[in-house]
Amino acid sequence: MANHAPLNNVDHKNLRVVTTRGAAYGDAVMSALTFPAEFRDLQACYPIVFAQDGNGGYDALALLGFEPGENLFLGPNGWDAPTIPLTVERQPFMIGRSGEELSVHVDLDSPRVRDGGIEGEALFLTYGGTSEYLERINSVLRTIHDGLAASRAFVAVLVELELIESFVLDVELDDGSQNRLAGFYTINEDRLAKLTGEQLARLHDNGYLQAIYMAVASLAQFRGLIQRKNRANDVLR
Template sequence: MANPVLLNNIDHKDLHVQTGRGAMFGDNVMSALTFPSEFRDIQACYPIVFRKADDGNFEAHALFGFQEGENLFLGMHGWEAPYVPLTIERQPFLIGTNGTELMVHVDLENPRISSSDGERVFLPHGGTTEYLERVNSTLLAIHQGLQQSRGFMAALLEYHLLESFAFDIELDDGSQYRLAGFYTINEERLSALAGAVLERLNRAGYLQPIYMVIAAMSNFRTLIERKNRVHAAQC
């Protein structure tokens, strides 16, 4: 169970974080939350899909596998992609708020936590390390990206640009899998939008990430190739 606490240089003066990648660190996840300002980097590696969160709102995810607990980008030597999504990169840290003040929390139950191995969080005399400075920048980017994502999602819903889809795959050995419960951009409705609407989306900075989502769909081929390799190695 997670145990997030406010980070401070007194209680956590000897805190270290192991930054390797692997299932032992909790990286065996099917997807990770992302946001429009990250889509350019995400679409270079992963499909971008949408799904409904527990609160009923839509959120964007980078997809790593076809079933829960499956990350096809985890290999013997770590994460096998040039870009790791920020919501994965930030672990075991979280951002919280106290009014308008942003505050860094750390999950002390996260398997990355150590008292001696990995990156030191604080300097011996209490100052912040370069590692923690990078974490702070990552958390701020996530916070701002998710804030900006609200308007983006509202625009997609306003113009009915989201559609549910099911993705069926058949592996080389005949095994079949179905991916369901996700949404993508309806390209037909996008193409039918009036010029004034497209201009509005472009001025808001939403048109480029929309096309990034469409381009990222080609990464399903990469997922299938990786699934074939993993499945063949297990047989």
């Protein structure tokens, strides 16, 4: 159960946060929420897909596994990829709002949080200033906040231009098992190729065209994800 509290240097002066990556710290997740400004970094490691958000829109996701609770990038030495999605890196912090003011909140019940001791990264300096680690978190949260806000307009244009389509991925693993990934969406490349010059210019002017191509390119990472699944199955056998 989450226990969110506005972060401050009086009540939380001794808090430290463990930055090690592992299932014990909540990293065993199948996907991570992402946004167009992050696509360029993530497409080199993860397939980027879309999922319905329940409100008629879509969320962009970096896929980390093929089933709930599976993160194929977790290994004995932590996270096995050079880039971690920002919505994963930010844990156990989130943005809270009081009226029009935004503030940093922390989940005090997170397994990452320590009250005192020497394990983990300090949040505050001896005399109350913010640590370099907390400055990084502040930057990450602001980037996520702005990125998710911009993502709504991006997705709206994709829907308007009918560029989102559902897809099914059928995979036969090395053990002979047949597996199907369904319920996700991707860019309709045929429809993209038929856009008019005016439509493409509009996408470019809004900064969306590169993000679209990054999402398309990221699908090549399914090969690597399947290889990781095969290796994980080998360990279990």
